[in-house]
Amino acid sequence: MAVNYVVFFICALICLLGATGVVFSRNPVHAALSLVATLFGIAVLFVQQSAHFLAAVQVIVYTGAIVVLILFVMMLLGVDQEEDIDEEPLLGVRAAGTIVATILLLGLLAVFFLQSNRSTLVTGERSVTAPLSVDASLDSTKGVAETAGPDNMATLGRLLFTRYVFAFEVTAALLTIAVVGAVVLARRPDRLQPVPDEPESMDDDFMAALESEAGH
């Protein structure tokens, strides 16, 4: 138990520091790296909750792919110097952000403190799944629990090759299609076709008419 507490507090600290870093860093690259710290801390918290698959996905998808993508965009756009963060890019963005964050925080706290009937608090009704798993109509829950124990990795692997084998394979095909599409779109044509018979805007049309008038 003690180890749990220690791990939790260290990770919580990393998460909070990372989150603060995202908000307060003056350098956008530092902000992105702080985000990595937060997401990684959350991944460790997932492991602590025995959600191993979620932890792996968290690291691979969020820290591995999404943040790297953010960094790619930053470096491609050359925004690796300090930004003036006192200037609001859009009017009212900061106020709106504060309001949304406050509402989210209050909502989260409400779930914790107004928990007289926690299971029905959010939706107004219990999920209808409970009787289903008791009936064992979904016999997988029972069988998997017996054979695989609490290891959700094994459960997921099992499901991927049994019930969801078709979806699994279609996903593979989907990735192929995405690659084909990306290759098609990435090719540059020799020359762009001029927009045929279409004035750029009404103004251009108007100006052209004016000029021809002047010519007469």
Place this chain on the structure above:
Amino acid sequence: MSSLAAVLAQAAPGLTAGPAAAAPTPTITVPDIEWTALLPILVLGLGAVLLLTLTSLARGTVTRSGYAIYTVLVATGAMATAAPLWGRVHAWDHLGKWELSPPYGPFSAVAGAIGVDGFSVFITLLIGVAVILGALLADDYLRREGIDGPEYYVLLLLSATGGVIMAMANDLIVLFLGLETLSIAVYVLAAIHLKRVQSQEAGLKYFVLGGFSSAFFLYGVAMVYGATGSTNLVQIKDLLAVKVPTHNALLLIGLGLMLVGLGFKVAAVPFHSWSPDVYDGAPSPVAAFMASGVKAAGFAGLTRAFLLGFGQFASDWQPVLYFLAAASMLVGAIVGITQTNVKRALAYSSINHAGFMLMALQAASPKGVTGLLFYLATYTFMTVGSFGIATLAGRTGDGHHDLADYRGFSRTNPALAGLFVLFLLGQSGFPLTSGFVAKFGSIAAAVDAGSWHLAVIGMVSAAISAFIYLRIIVAMYMAESDTEAAEKAPKAARIKVPFGAGLALVACALATIGFGILPNGLNRVAGEAEPVLVKEPVPAAASGADGAGLTGLDLTTIPTTPTTR
């Protein structure tokens, strides 16, 4: 060569399941793969991958029109593999000389992931037709525009693969994956005219908005999973049959979000704003496929998810569909008459048609499904024909789509103008064309379901939308041509009709007239194409406590004795 093997393994669902079965862990029982049921999907998908591989190996040696011919053959093959399924679903013991193997009747396959019933086979055939027509139209178009190559055909086939997966989906995850397969290929198709700025713009718009709508759909699936504990439509249906949650917010939110995602794909108001821009900017043959194949797949998804999976919740989603149908019919018709661009006008008319199909669907009755399928089938030919004319009339550059460009079209191109009039009259619901019978079926289904007001709105909108079509006809026949040269020498402005496009147009025209005069055959087939959810029988190998967890409890509703046809 190893990369080829990898690609093949990826495109062929189930191939990699083989090694898993041989793995040392004895507790996993891999579900039976019903290969015959998967054949239409495999033929389309592998056909696309094969085309991609072969053309990269043998570039430059492909004969003229080779890609289009190949695509037509693959689509025909997919339809041919779907035909025995139709026979099995209807419990024929043989099709022609071929013995059909059991199980007879509608069935689920591959661990309940896909369902084969008359409905899914019908939509599969329809998508096959859309692919064939799309390939025929594109053949000359791509050469004319200087963008000839296998990419268009590969993406067309892949998109059709996704559509067939949607039509067969018995699981919301599979439905989503089919939707994405369909959509991603079509996003790229919309932008495939790399030299045209409007095409790129259309592709980007479609991609961004489509990505949003897919996210909505997925969020809805997650909510439904949270509420019911399953993504399998059979299990969801069984669960809701025993335990009816009256006001489960999760379930209702999930249904709403799913409706947003699918409503976007079929371009129902208020999720329609992308469609005029995209239809206008996308290459005309692609617009033809979007209006036919993609729409058919979208309605297949709507029917499977809502009518089959949440049939008990009909009283909850019917009013929403009622509103969507009414709004689509009215907005499509009213905004359509203000358009001066023919492709945009056709896009709004397609929104109007989506409203009619939604009206048939909201009846939530067998008659409604028959009406929907009949409408989809006939509309496919009418819309592909219309966009086919636009493909030719757009001339090199695909830019001559203004109403003004069609002035005097009847004198310069009398045959094309005549066909266009036929397709437009068909879309307006003129008697003796298939559009009339389709609209009649849809309205009759709504009246039967007690939606009188909606039926009246439908008739009013049909009258309004006739103006869209009449405007184009008036421009073609009654207005003087802009250029005097064309007026004096109409033959100079004559468009040479290439063989492929001509074939497609004639086929569309024959279907439009044929199903208008003799609708009974198609109507009967559409009536037999009923969607059913069937549990997959627990395979003998998977019985026992191995925990493979396939599906449900009993094997009822599967007729075991075949009837002789």
